Amino acid sequence: MEERNNLYPVFLKVKNLEILIVGGGNVAEEKLTFLLKSSPDAKVTMVSPMYREDTIALAKKFGIEMIKKKYRRRFLKGKHIVIATTDVPDVNVQVYKDCRKRSKLVNVADNPPYCDFYMGGIVTKGNVKVAISTNGKSPTTAKRLRQFFEEVIPENIDDLVKNLNEYRKTIKGDFEEKVETLNEFTKGLIGKKEVEHDQD
Ligand SMILES: C[C@@]1(CC(=O)O)C2=NC(=C\c3[nH]c(c(CCC(=O)O)c3CC(=O)O)Cc3[nH]c(c(CC(=O)O)c3CCC(=O)O)/C=C3\N/C(=C\2)[C@@H](CCC(=O)O)[C@]3(C)CC(=O)O)/[C@H]1CCC(=O)O
């Protein structure tokens, strides 16, 4: 069987979730930067005895709580998602074990066997978001694809979404009729006159 990405993507309301980042170095800063780029309203706490200057500035800007201590199990309390980024492999593995034991989602950054989930390449255009994964095989490809889609997805894609959202409210009929009307109306968008499987 050919290899295939079986990961299931979800779009988390991180505004309502508690995220903990363990560590405050380069990797922590990279993960935090991309998290906040996608989701500036994410609720994040960091725990680390040392932070980079730029990380402190970023944390201040986005209201992120910073605890200046070494990781302890008790810092997991109330957290839903945990990202471990320290330069001490044993600490990262301990975070992983502590989280698994408590059924918390955990990602040891850049360490696929110790990840319940992977961070993705993310493109946001208004209400539209595209997330990219290479199944952990090539983060560089995820980054390049992200850059590609940032270029090709038109800035005004959000106008279309908003217009269709308004139009959708005005359509009469039952659910099936509405679906049919919306599908008919948007056929041209994918550049084909005939769409064979309209529900796909
Ligand atoms: C997408 C992105 C999101 C983010 O970080 O938020 C992300 N990595 C990014 C960049 C990036 N990371 C690395 C490089 C250097 C080039 C290289 O080494 O390849 C570059 C590129 C660069 O910086 O140019 C180093 C690296 N990363 C991982 C490993 C281990 C391994 O591959 O085995 C190593 C080697 C460590 C070592 O050598 O020791 C692993 C993971 N990195 C992932 C995500 C997950 C898989 C995502 C997927 O399924 O594709 C996964 C599995 C786990 C995770 O961390 O979640 C972000 C781009 C964001 C953007 O630009 O939009």
Ligand SMILES: NC(=O)c1ccc[n+]([C@@H]2O[C@H](COP(=O)([O-])OP(=O)(O)OC[C@H]3O[C@@H](n4cnc5c(N)ncnc54)[C@H](O)[C@@H]3O)[C@@H](O)[C@H]2O)c1
């Ligand atoms: N820098 C990179 O781009 C890169 C790329 C691939 C892999 N890595 C690996 O990832 C790891 C982290 O790299 P980095 O560049 O972020 O390191 P770093 O030295 O910049 O940061 C490590 C951070 O972990 C914190 N830390 C150490 N012990 C801790 C503990 N007990 N509890 C909480 N925090 C603790 C430190 O205070 C520091 O903030 C390293 O093992 C490195 O080899 C780094």
